[in-house]
Amino acid sequence: MDTNILxxxxxxxxxxxxxSGIGLATCSLLASHGARVAMLDVNSKAQDEADKLKKAGxxxxxxxxxxxxxxxxxxxxxxxxxxxxxxxILFNNxxxxxxxxxxxxxxxxxxxxxxxxxxxTFLMSKFVIPVMAKSGGGSIINTGSGWGLxxxxxxxxxxxxxxxxxxxxxxxxxxxxxxxxxxxxxxxGDTDTAMLRDEGVQMGTVKTNSESKEMTDYLNDCAxxxxxxxxMPVDIANAxxxxxxxxxxxxxxxxxxxxxxxxx
Numbered sequence: 001m002d003t004n005i006l007x008x009x010x011x012x013x014x015x016x017x018x019x020s021g022i023g024l025a026t027c028s029l030l031a032s033h034g035a036r037v038a039m040l041d042v043n044s045k046a047q048d049e050a051d052k053l054k055k056a057g058x059x060x061x062x063x064x065x066x067x068x069x070x071x072x073x074x075x076x077x078x079x080x081x082x083x084x085x086x087x088x089i090l091f092n093n094x095x096x097x098x099x100x101x102x103x104x105x106x107x108x109x110x111x112x113x114x115x116x117x118x119x120x121t122f123l124m125s126k127f128v129i130p131v132m133a134k135s136g137g138g139s140i141i142n143t144g145s146g147w148g149l150x151x152x153x154x155x156x157x158x159x160x161x162x163x164x165x166x167x168x169x170x171x172x173x174x175x176x177x178x179x180x181x182x183x184x185x186x187x188x189g190d191t192d193t194a195m196l197r198d199e200g201v202q203m204g205t206v207k208t209n210s211e212s213k214e215m216t217d218y219l220n221d222c223a224x225x226x227x228x229x230x231x232m233p234v235d236i237a238n239a240x241x242x243x244x245x246x247x248x249x250x251x252x253x254x255x256x257x258x259x260x261x262x263x264x
Contacts, residue, residue, distance in 0.1 A: 006241065006242075006245045006247055008030055008033045008035035008244065008245060009035075010034070011036070011088040011089060012036045012080070012088050012089070013027075013030045013035040013038070013090075013091065014038045014080060014087055014091065014124070014128065015030070015037060015038070015091045016092055016120065016124060017093040017095060017143075018039035018041050018046060018049075018062075018091075019046025020043075020193070020194055021191070021193035022191060022237065023041070023094070024046075025232075025233035025234045025236070025237040027049075027050075027060060028053060028058070029240070029241050030091075031059065035059075035088075035089065035244075037053075037058070037061070038063055038080045038083075038084065038087075039060055039061065039062045040063050040094075041064065042067070042094075046064075047062045050062035063076050063080065067094050067116060067119075067120030067121075068119050068120055070123055073123040073124055073127055077124070077127040077128055081131055086132075087128050087132055087135075087138065088132065088135070089140075090128045090141070091140075091244070092141070092143060092165075093143045094117070095116055095161070096116045096117065097158040097199060097202075098158070098202070099155055099199055100154055100155075100156065101154055109157065110157050113158060113160075113161055114157060114160065117158075117162070117164075118160075118164045118165060118168070121142055125140060128140070129172075129176060129179070132181050133176075133179040133180075137179060137180025138181050138182075139181070139182045139184075139248075140182070140183045140184075141183075141184055141186055141240050142166075142168070142169045142185045143165070143186060143236075144162045144165045144166045144169070144186065146188065146189045146257065146262055147162050148161075148164075148166040148185070149263060154203065165185060166185050166187070169183050173252040177252060182248070182251065182252040184254045184255070184256060185254070185255045185256065186236060186256050187255055188235075188259060189225065189257075189260055189262035189263070190222035190262070191230065191232065191233060191235065191236060192219060192230050196222065197219075200218045205218050205221075225259065225260040226260060226261030226262075226264060228260075229260060230260075231259065236258055238258075239258045
Protein backbone atom coordinates (compact mmCIF):
# COMPACT_ATOMS: atom_id res chain seq x y z
CA MET A 1 0.00 0.00 0.00
CA ASP A 2 1.23 3.50 -0.82
CA THR A 3 1.82 5.08 2.59
CA ASN A 4 2.04 8.53 0.98
CA ILE A 5 -1.42 8.36 -0.54
CA LEU A 6 -2.54 11.36 1.56
CA UNK A 7 0.45 13.42 0.45
CA UNK A 8 -0.39 16.64 -1.39
CA UNK A 9 3.21 17.52 -2.26
CA UNK A 10 3.41 19.46 -5.51
CA UNK A 11 -0.29 20.35 -5.42
CA UNK A 12 -1.89 23.78 -5.11
CA UNK A 13 -5.08 24.19 -3.10
CA UNK A 14 -7.48 27.14 -3.10
CA UNK A 15 -9.68 27.55 -0.01
CA UNK A 16 -12.46 30.14 0.15
CA UNK A 17 -13.58 31.39 3.54
CA UNK A 18 -10.08 30.34 4.54
CA UNK A 19 -9.47 32.84 7.31
CA SER A 20 -11.48 31.20 10.07
CA GLY A 21 -13.35 28.12 11.22
CA ILE A 22 -13.50 25.15 8.87
CA GLY A 23 -11.66 27.03 6.14
CA LEU A 24 -8.71 27.90 8.36
CA ALA A 25 -8.50 24.37 9.76
CA THR A 26 -8.47 23.06 6.20
CA CYS A 27 -5.75 25.47 5.07
CA SER A 28 -3.58 24.26 7.95
CA LEU A 29 -4.27 20.56 7.35
CA LEU A 30 -3.74 20.65 3.58
CA ALA A 31 -0.54 22.64 4.03
CA SER A 32 0.70 20.16 6.64
CA HIS A 33 0.31 17.42 4.01
CA GLY A 34 2.46 19.31 1.53
CA ALA A 35 0.05 21.48 -0.45
CA ARG A 36 0.74 25.06 -1.40
CA VAL A 37 -2.35 26.89 -0.18
CA ALA A 38 -4.08 30.00 -1.51
CA MET A 39 -6.20 31.28 1.38
CA LEU A 40 -9.13 33.38 0.09
CA ASP A 41 -11.28 35.47 2.37
CA VAL A 42 -13.24 38.73 2.18
CA ASN A 43 -11.84 39.74 5.57
CA SER A 44 -8.34 41.26 5.43
CA LYS A 45 -7.70 40.00 8.98
CA ALA A 46 -7.18 36.59 7.41
CA GLN A 47 -3.72 37.84 6.44
CA ASP A 48 -2.72 37.37 10.10
CA GLU A 49 -3.74 33.70 9.95
CA ALA A 50 -1.82 33.19 6.72
CA ASP A 51 1.23 34.76 8.33
CA LYS A 52 0.99 32.37 11.28
CA LEU A 53 0.91 29.38 8.94
CA LYS A 54 3.89 30.72 6.99
CA LYS A 55 5.84 31.14 10.24
CA ALA A 56 5.03 27.49 10.98
CA GLY A 57 6.84 26.59 7.77
CA UNK A 58 3.90 26.18 5.41
CA UNK A 59 3.56 27.67 1.93
CA UNK A 60 0.41 29.75 2.32
CA UNK A 61 -0.57 33.01 0.61
CA UNK A 62 -3.57 35.19 1.40
CA UNK A 63 -5.77 36.74 -1.29
CA UNK A 64 -8.59 39.11 -0.39
CA UNK A 65 -11.57 38.07 -2.51
CA UNK A 66 -15.31 38.65 -2.53
CA UNK A 67 -16.61 35.43 -4.08
CA UNK A 68 -19.84 37.12 -5.18
CA UNK A 69 -18.00 39.51 -7.52
CA UNK A 70 -17.23 37.94 -10.89
CA UNK A 71 -14.44 40.35 -11.79
CA UNK A 72 -12.78 39.90 -8.40
CA UNK A 73 -13.02 36.10 -8.60
CA UNK A 74 -11.51 36.00 -12.08
CA UNK A 75 -8.71 38.36 -11.07
CA UNK A 76 -7.95 36.35 -7.94
CA UNK A 77 -7.84 33.04 -9.81
CA UNK A 78 -5.50 34.63 -12.34
CA UNK A 79 -3.22 35.82 -9.50
CA UNK A 80 -3.17 32.35 -7.91
CA UNK A 81 -2.22 30.78 -11.24
CA UNK A 82 0.47 33.42 -11.75
CA UNK A 83 1.88 32.70 -8.29
CA UNK A 84 1.54 28.89 -8.21
CA UNK A 85 1.27 27.91 -11.92
CA UNK A 86 -1.72 25.60 -11.43
CA UNK A 87 -4.67 24.70 -9.20
CA UNK A 88 -5.23 21.07 -8.20
CA ILE A 89 -7.71 21.44 -5.33
CA LEU A 90 -10.59 23.87 -4.82
CA PHE A 91 -12.46 23.97 -1.53
CA ASN A 92 -15.56 26.13 -1.98
CA ASN A 93 -16.19 26.82 1.67
CA UNK A 94 -17.27 30.47 1.95
CA UNK A 95 -20.73 30.74 3.46
CA UNK A 96 -23.00 32.83 5.68
CA UNK A 97 -26.37 32.34 7.30
CA UNK A 98 -29.37 34.39 8.38
CA UNK A 99 -31.67 32.41 10.67
CA UNK A 100 -35.15 33.41 9.49
CA UNK A 101 -38.21 31.93 7.81
CA UNK A 102 -39.19 32.96 4.27
CA UNK A 103 -41.80 35.29 5.76
CA UNK A 104 -39.29 37.11 7.95
CA UNK A 105 -36.38 37.23 5.49
CA UNK A 106 -35.66 40.49 3.74
CA UNK A 107 -34.83 40.28 0.04
CA UNK A 108 -31.30 41.57 0.63
CA UNK A 109 -30.74 38.89 3.30
CA UNK A 110 -31.85 36.16 0.88
CA UNK A 111 -29.55 37.58 -1.81
CA UNK A 112 -26.64 37.78 0.64
CA UNK A 113 -26.87 34.17 1.80
CA UNK A 114 -27.40 32.76 -1.71
CA UNK A 115 -24.76 35.07 -3.16
CA UNK A 116 -21.92 34.00 -0.87
CA UNK A 117 -22.77 30.30 -0.71
CA UNK A 118 -24.25 29.36 -4.07
CA UNK A 119 -23.11 32.09 -6.46
CA UNK A 120 -19.66 32.02 -4.88
CA THR A 121 -19.37 28.28 -5.52
CA PHE A 122 -20.49 28.80 -9.12
CA LEU A 123 -18.07 31.67 -9.82
CA MET A 124 -15.02 30.04 -8.25
CA SER A 125 -15.71 26.80 -10.11
CA LYS A 126 -16.34 28.65 -13.39
CA PHE A 127 -12.82 30.07 -13.42
CA VAL A 128 -10.91 27.26 -11.68
CA ILE A 129 -12.22 24.32 -13.74
CA PRO A 130 -10.50 25.42 -16.99
CA VAL A 131 -7.23 25.80 -15.05
CA MET A 132 -7.60 22.31 -13.56
CA ALA A 133 -8.50 20.78 -16.93
CA LYS A 134 -5.44 22.33 -18.55
CA SER A 135 -3.13 20.59 -16.07
CA GLY A 136 -4.85 17.21 -16.22
CA GLY A 137 -7.60 17.34 -13.61
CA GLY A 138 -8.17 17.97 -9.95
CA SER A 139 -10.55 17.78 -7.01
CA ILE A 140 -13.31 20.24 -6.08
CA ILE A 141 -14.93 20.02 -2.66
CA ASN A 142 -18.01 22.10 -1.89
CA THR A 143 -19.25 22.78 1.63
CA GLY A 144 -22.84 21.66 1.94
CA SER A 145 -24.55 20.90 5.25
CA GLY A 146 -26.70 18.35 6.98
CA TRP A 147 -29.41 20.92 6.25
CA GLY A 148 -28.66 20.53 2.56
CA LEU A 149 -29.89 16.94 2.90
CA UNK A 150 -32.80 17.56 5.28
CA UNK A 151 -34.68 20.64 6.42
CA UNK A 152 -34.03 22.87 9.38
CA UNK A 153 -36.02 25.46 11.30
CA UNK A 154 -35.76 29.21 10.71
CA UNK A 155 -33.03 28.77 8.12
CA UNK A 156 -34.85 29.00 4.79
CA UNK A 157 -32.10 30.73 2.82
CA UNK A 158 -29.36 28.57 4.32
CA UNK A 159 -31.25 25.36 3.55
CA UNK A 160 -31.85 26.58 -0.01
CA UNK A 161 -28.16 27.33 -0.51
CA UNK A 162 -26.92 24.05 0.92
CA UNK A 163 -29.49 21.96 -0.94
CA UNK A 164 -28.45 23.78 -4.11
CA UNK A 165 -24.77 23.13 -3.44
CA UNK A 166 -25.35 19.41 -2.92
CA UNK A 167 -27.11 19.05 -6.27
CA UNK A 168 -24.81 21.49 -8.08
CA UNK A 169 -21.99 19.23 -6.91
CA UNK A 170 -23.63 16.24 -8.60
CA UNK A 171 -24.18 18.18 -11.83
CA UNK A 172 -20.55 19.34 -11.89
CA UNK A 173 -19.31 15.80 -11.26
CA UNK A 174 -21.25 14.61 -14.31
CA UNK A 175 -20.16 17.51 -16.51
CA UNK A 176 -16.46 17.44 -15.69
CA UNK A 177 -15.61 13.82 -14.97
CA UNK A 178 -14.26 13.42 -18.50
CA UNK A 179 -11.70 16.11 -17.63
CA UNK A 180 -10.50 14.04 -14.67
CA UNK A 181 -12.07 16.54 -12.27
CA UNK A 182 -13.75 15.01 -9.26
CA UNK A 183 -16.46 17.06 -7.49
CA UNK A 184 -17.85 16.16 -4.08
CA UNK A 185 -19.57 17.89 -1.19
CA UNK A 186 -18.74 17.65 2.48
CA UNK A 187 -21.78 18.15 4.70
CA UNK A 188 -21.05 19.13 8.30
CA GLY A 189 -23.33 19.02 11.26
CA ASP A 190 -23.08 21.62 14.04
CA THR A 191 -19.42 22.60 14.24
CA ASP A 192 -17.90 24.95 16.80
CA THR A 193 -17.20 27.97 14.60
CA ALA A 194 -17.88 31.69 14.85
CA MET A 195 -20.84 31.20 12.50
CA LEU A 196 -22.50 28.62 14.74
CA ARG A 197 -21.99 30.86 17.76
CA ASP A 198 -23.49 33.79 15.85
CA GLU A 199 -26.52 31.63 15.03
CA GLY A 200 -27.11 31.30 18.74
CA VAL A 201 -27.22 35.09 18.99
CA GLN A 202 -29.51 35.39 15.95
CA MET A 203 -31.95 32.89 17.45
CA GLY A 204 -31.89 34.63 20.84
CA THR A 205 -30.48 31.56 22.59
CA VAL A 206 -27.44 33.53 23.79
CA LYS A 207 -26.94 37.26 24.16
CA THR A 208 -23.40 37.57 22.75
CA ASN A 209 -20.68 35.48 21.10
CA SER A 210 -18.50 35.78 24.21
CA GLU A 211 -17.66 32.80 26.40
CA SER A 212 -20.29 32.29 29.07
CA LYS A 213 -22.30 29.56 30.76
CA GLU A 214 -25.11 30.48 28.36
CA MET A 215 -22.83 29.86 25.37
CA THR A 216 -21.53 26.62 26.87
CA ASP A 217 -25.08 25.38 27.37
CA TYR A 218 -25.96 26.34 23.78
CA LEU A 219 -22.98 24.44 22.37
CA ASN A 220 -23.81 21.45 24.57
CA ASP A 221 -27.32 21.44 23.11
CA CYS A 222 -25.74 21.34 19.65
CA ALA A 223 -23.79 18.25 20.71
CA UNK A 224 -26.91 16.07 21.03
CA UNK A 225 -26.14 13.34 18.48
CA UNK A 226 -24.95 9.69 18.56
CA UNK A 227 -21.26 10.59 19.01
CA UNK A 228 -22.30 12.92 21.84
CA UNK A 229 -20.09 15.89 20.99
CA UNK A 230 -20.13 18.96 18.82
CA UNK A 231 -17.99 18.94 15.68
CA MET A 232 -14.65 20.72 15.55
CA PRO A 233 -13.31 22.41 12.41
CA VAL A 234 -10.58 19.78 12.05
CA ASP A 235 -13.25 17.06 11.84
CA ILE A 236 -14.49 18.62 8.63
CA ALA A 237 -10.97 19.39 7.41
CA ASN A 238 -10.12 15.68 7.71
CA ALA A 239 -12.94 14.84 5.29
CA UNK A 240 -11.74 17.54 2.90
CA UNK A 241 -8.24 16.07 3.01
CA UNK A 242 -9.65 12.66 2.07
CA UNK A 243 -11.55 14.14 -0.88
CA UNK A 244 -8.57 16.21 -1.99
CA UNK A 245 -6.14 13.30 -1.89
CA UNK A 246 -5.61 10.28 -4.12
CA UNK A 247 -7.22 8.15 -1.41
CA UNK A 248 -10.57 9.19 -2.92
CA UNK A 249 -9.49 8.75 -6.55
CA UNK A 250 -12.76 7.01 -7.56
CA UNK A 251 -15.11 9.19 -5.51
CA UNK A 252 -17.11 11.85 -7.33
CA UNK A 253 -20.63 13.22 -7.10
CA UNK A 254 -20.80 12.14 -3.45
CA UNK A 255 -22.32 13.97 -0.49
CA UNK A 256 -20.11 13.03 2.45
CA UNK A 257 -21.87 13.61 5.77
CA UNK A 258 -19.63 14.58 8.70
CA UNK A 259 -22.00 15.23 11.59
CA UNK A 260 -21.41 12.75 14.39
CA UNK A 261 -24.52 10.84 13.31
CA UNK A 262 -26.84 13.85 13.57
CA UNK A 263 -29.06 12.92 10.61
CA UNK A 264 -28.61 9.17 10.94
